[in-house]
Amino acid sequence: MNELLKNLTEAVGVSGAEKKVRLLIRDLIIDHVDEWRVDTMGNLIALKKGTGASDLRVMVDAHMDEVGLMITSIETNGTLKFEGVGGFDNRALLGKMVQIGPKKLAGVIGARPIHLLKANQRNNVVKIDAMRIDIGAKNKDAASGKVKLGDCAAFVTNYEEIGPTAIGKAFDDRAGCAALIELLRAEPYPFDLYAAFTVQEEVGLRGAGAAAHGIKPDAAFILECTPAYDLPNENDVSPNVALGKGPSIYVMDRGTIQDPLLVSLITKTAVSHNIPFQIRQPGGGGTNTAAIQRTHGGVPAATIAVPGRYAHTPAMMINLDDYANVVKLAGAVLRSLTTDTIKRHA
Numbered sequence: 001m002n003e004l005l006k007n008l009t010e011a012v013g014v015s016g017a018e019k020k021v022r023l024l025i026r027d028l029i030i031d032h033v034d035e036w037r038v039d040t041m042g043n044l045i046a047l048k049k050g051t052g053a054s055d056l057r058v059m060v061d062a063h064m065d066e067v068g069l070m071i072t073s074i075e076t077n078g079t080l081k082f083e084g085v086g087g088f089d090n091r092a093l094l095g096k097m098v099q100i101g102p103k104k105l106a107g108v109i110g111a112r113p114i115h116l117l118k119a120n121q122r123n124n125v126v127k128i129d130a131m132r133i134d135i136g137a138k139n140k141d142a143a144s145g146k147v148k149l150g151d152c153a154a155f156v157t158n159y160e161e162i163g164p165t166a167i168g169k170a171f172d173d174r175a176g177c178a179a180l181i182e183l184l185r186a187e188p189y190p191f192d193l194y195a196a197f198t199v200q201e202e203v204g205l206r207g208a209g210a211a212a213h214g215i216k217p218d219a220a221f222i223l224e225c226t227p228a229y230d231l232p233n234e235n236d237v238s239p240n241v242a243l244g245k246g247p248s249i250y251v252m253d254r255g256t257i258q259d260p261l262l263v264s265l266i267t268k269t270a271v272s273h274n275i276p277f278q279i280r281q282p283g284g285g286g287t288n289t290a291a292i293q294r295t296h297g298g299v300p301a302a303t304i305a306v307p308g309r310y311a312h313t314p315a316m317m318i319n320l321d322d323y324a325n326v327v328k329l330a331g332a333v334l335r336s337l338t339t340d341t342i343k344r345h346a
């Protein structure tokens, strides 16, 4: 059992309420870094001093937050109205268990049972406004004693491994956090490495920009978990990245064209180290790269990701070899990076 992935994915850190995850990560890295601080937004930034061989300042980012729900009102019947924090497919919500607030109060996202639905209702997607979280409270007073408005709710999913496959919640982006922790536990790099465990990615890449402004990196790498959609599907002949085929390399997404010099370093390093990799399809989605590359007159930045099925639902799935290869590839890329790599001659 990968205890790092288990502990990180079972911890709760909905965007804006990442403290539990931050404390967990701080304790996991504290013996392997030279300095650490928490900035005003809540990003955890740690410095692992280099050997002195290179003057570069290199940032590696992974976001701590996960999608979740926020309680917005308590109804007279004791149920809780909520809003999504981050993007959801509403169909993934009904009937799921959640844990609410710091005390992890149990609740269920209520749905009218199928027995009581009319034929036309069965074909409709229930909107988030019409859903309620039920905590078994008999009225508003009873519920108010247990929950505060603004409390966050997260999914409840135990981490499991089945052969090379891991199932859990929030691999997006605790898989990236775990990989970054492993990079910090390795031998020093030629340059000073700034690890940024960032906040509020799922609501608009908000923490990473602030972190990059504070760090002023010469280059940045973003470790992510990117949506895989590789199951057999009659009508879809162009699957995105697949589980088990290696780290996903971004070239372009909704918010970026990744730095071509770094993308080239990543793919060349994968080939020279015999690490499988796949190029993620361009198009939708985005990562903290978009926020980081636009700071300080531009920062060369690129993303390496673990492919993950069922992103932004209560249960995701990754391949543990892909995860291990992301750690291996990111480590090898860092050790191959030089000032020349990012120098533009014309």
Ligand SMILES: [Zn+2]
Pocket (backbone or CB within 6 Å): 063, 172, 173, 201, 224, 225
């Ligand atoms: Zn993510």
